[in-house]
Amino acid sequence: xxxxxxxxxxxxxxxxxxxxxxxxxxxxxxxxxxxxxxxxxxxxxxxxxxxxxxxxxxxxxxxxxxxxxxxxxxxxxxxxxxxxxxxxxxxxxxxxxxxxxxxxxxxxxxxxxxxxxxxxxxxxxxxxxxxxxxxxxxxxxxxxxxxxxxxxxxxxxxxxxxxxxxxxxxxxxxxxxxxxxxxxxxxxxxx
Amino acid sequence: xxxxxxxxxxxxxxxxxxxxxxxxxxxxxxxxxxxxxxxxxxxxxxxxxxxxxxxxxxxxxxxxxxxxxxxxxxxxxxxxxxxxxxxxxxxxxxxxxxxxxxxxxxxxxxxxxxxxxxxxxxxxxxxxxxxxxxxxxxxxxxxxxxxxxxxxxxxxxxxxxxxxxxxxxxxxxxxxxxxxxxxxxxxxxxx
DNA sequence: AGCGGATGTTTCACTAGTAAAATAACCATC
DNA sequence: GATGGTTATTTTACTAGTGAAACATCCGCT
Numbered sequence: 137x138x139x140x141x142x143x144x145x146x147x148x149x150x151x152x153x154x155x156x157x158x159x160x161x162x163x164x165x166x167x168x169x170x171x172x173x174x175x176x177x178x179x180x181x182x183x184x185x186x187x188x189x190x191x192x193x194x195x196x197x198x199x200x201x202x203x204x205x206x207x208x209x210x211x212x213x214x215x216x217x218x219x220x221x222x223x224x225x226x227x228x229x230x231x232x233x234x235x236x237x238x239x240x241x242x243x244x245x246x247x248x249x250x251x252x253x254x255x256x257x258x259x260x261x262x263x264x265x266x267x268x269x270x271x272x273x274x275x276x277x278x279x280x281x282x283x284x285x286x287x288x289x290x291x292x293x294x295x296x297x298x299x300x301x302x303x304x305x306x307x308x309x310x311x312x313x314x315x316x317x318x319x320x321x322x323x324x325x326x327x
Numbered sequence: 328x329x330x331x332x333x334x335x336x337x338x339x340x341x342x343x344x345x346x347x348x349x350x351x352x353x354x355x356x357x358x359x360x361x362x363x364x365x366x367x368x369x370x371x372x373x374x375x376x377x378x379x380x381x382x383x384x385x386x387x388x389x390x391x392x393x394x395x396x397x398x399x400x401x402x403x404x405x406x407x408x409x410x411x412x413x414x415x416x417x418x419x420x421x422x423x424x425x426x427x428x429x430x431x432x433x434x435x436x437x438x439x440x441x442x443x444x445x446x447x448x449x450x451x452x453x454x455x456x457x458x459x460x461x462x463x464x465x466x467x468x469x470x471x472x473x474x475x476x477x478x479x480x481x482x483x484x485x486x487x488x489x490x491x492x493x494x495x496x497x498x499x500x501x502x503x504x505x506x507x508x509x510x511x512x513x514x515x516x517x518x
Numbered sequence: 519a520g521c522g523g524a525t526g527t528t529t530c531a532c533t534a535g536t537a538a539a540a541t542a543a544c545c546a547t548c
Numbered sequence: 549g550a551t552g553g554t555t556a557t558t559t560t561a562c563t564a565g566t567g568a569a570a571c572a573t574c575c576g577c578t
Contacts (some may be wrong), residue, residue: 163506171414176476183483186495187388189502194385195429196509197378213564223362231526238386243565245528267526267573285367292374298508303501304377310498311380315354317489318387404534422556431536436558458543458556521577529570540559548551 165189197295204291208284209254213239215288217247218256218273218281227260227270256280356380388486395482399475400445404430406479408438409447409464409472418451418461447471 162170165188172181198212205215220236221228228236234244248271251257256277262268273281296304353361356379363372389403396406411427412419419427425435439462442448447468453459464472487495 161507163503163510165506166503168414171416175414175416179477179480180484181480182492182495182499183480183487185499186487186502187392187483189499189506190381190385190388192429193502193506193509194381196506197381200509201378211564223359223366225362225366229526230528238383240566241527242529242567246564265526265574269527286370289370289372289374292378293371295509295512296374296377296505298512299505301373303504304373306497307501307505308373308376308380310494310501311377311384312354312357313494314487314490314498315356315380315384315387316352318384318391318486319354321486321489402534420556421558432557433537433559434535437534440558456544456556460557519578523575525572525574527570527572530568531566533566534564536561536563538560538562540557542555542557544555545553546551548549 163189163192165192200295201288201292204288205284208280208287210251210284213237213243214247214251215281215284217244217251218277219285221257221271221273222278222281222285227272229268229270231268233271251277354380354383356383391486392479392483395479396475399471399478401442401475404428404434405438405442406472406475408435408442409468410476412448412462412464413469413472413476418463420459420461422459424462442468 165185168188169181169184172179172184202212205212210218216237217233217239220233224236230241230244230248233239233248234241237244239247248257248259252259255274257271258274258277259269259271262270299307356376359379360372360375363370363375393403396403401409407428408424408430411424415427421432421435421439424430424439425432428435430438439448439450443450446465448462449465449468451461451463453461490498
């Protein structure tokens with residue numbers, strides 16, 4: 137990334153990205169935290185260290201993991217839907233699928249429509265309650281996702297390969313702890 | 328969440344959410360991992376344990392942290408933009424602001440337009456290069472964000488309060504490690 | 519049998535984002 | 549001082565999501 141016509145830097149501000157401070161490499165959030173401490177020396181910034189990094193990691197990983205899916209012709213949301221159907225190993229109703237993939241009903245309707253058109257998902261109406269639909273992978277859908285999943289898993293593992301296995305397990309554990317807490321808390325404490 | 332007309336559960340499938348297995352509470356991703364292991368016993372699922380939880384935590388936190396911002400009348404993206412201007416303590420060009428907030432130029436244009444209309448951000452044209460704009464907080468914008476930030480920080484800290492301080496620091500450290508790796512890697516390895 | 523409230527799914531109107539084209543200004547070189 | 553290539557920003561056309569309303573059906577009750 138080359139600088140513009142003349143350098144706009146003012147007062148030690150550096151562009152976002154990887155940066156160094158005293159020879160030590162810092163991530164983008166660490167840089168932001170340093171700036172915050174100068175402007176608000178008394179603020180408690182611990183939450184940013186976690187939440188900021190979490191958001192940033194999620195965004196980067198999302199972008200990265202979209203690449204192989206894009207080549208297969210689906211987006212992450214559609215992949216997640218197909219995975220949910222594979223995982224449970226049977227049929228799911230749209231509502232259940234929405235809960236399973238943490239999406240809105242409207243989003244599921246749209247995704248299922250496209251996946252049906254692609255011939256990867258099929259629908260059947262419940263005999264007892266004609267409101268409810270049962271969705272499942274078609275044979276082609278099953279083949280498609282069974283081929284895609286290992287590829288995707290390998291790719292995602294490779295993305296994390298720079299992290300020592302012990303550190304990765306540690307991280308998974310801590311994230312599980314946090315997630316469990318958030319899932320419990322955010323029912324009642326959202327206001 | 329009450330069940331529908333009749334229980335659709337098939338083969339031990341449980342609705343997404345907090346769940347138990349042998350008296351032990353599991354997060355939603357742990358449940359999904361158990362399902363995966365039944366369908367693909369040989370797959371290496373470590374990446375899901377990290378990436379899945381990361382995405383889910385980010386989504387839940389995003390939803391939760393939007394609440395106080397919504398009350399103040401801005402969304403997270405606009406808040407981030409205001410914060411970037413506060414953090415650097417001076418002016419920023421749109422391009423720089425885009426890099427600083429990890430957004431596209433087009434997104435910044437839209438957000439700045441709204442924040443200008445709200446009277447929180449002002450713009451001045453560079454004298455040397457009339458292509459570039461310099462954006463800064465207005466007095467009102469500065470007051471607004473200086474009042475909002477501590478409130479938001481307190482709220483975010485409260486969200487993480489269930490995590491022991493040591494665990495939170497550990498998590499921040501590990502996420503920093505991961506983020507640094509991703510920032511370094513994703514320049515060259517995205518294909 | 520039929521009314522009223524509840525539930526599962528889809529549609530609708532709208533929002534917020536993106537990539538790529540368009541616009542505007544700059545600079546080096548001829 | 550015109551030209552061509554480059555950079556900063558905005559506009560445009562489009563996509564994917566959302567919440568709320570609409571629709572379709574169910575069940576309990578009288």
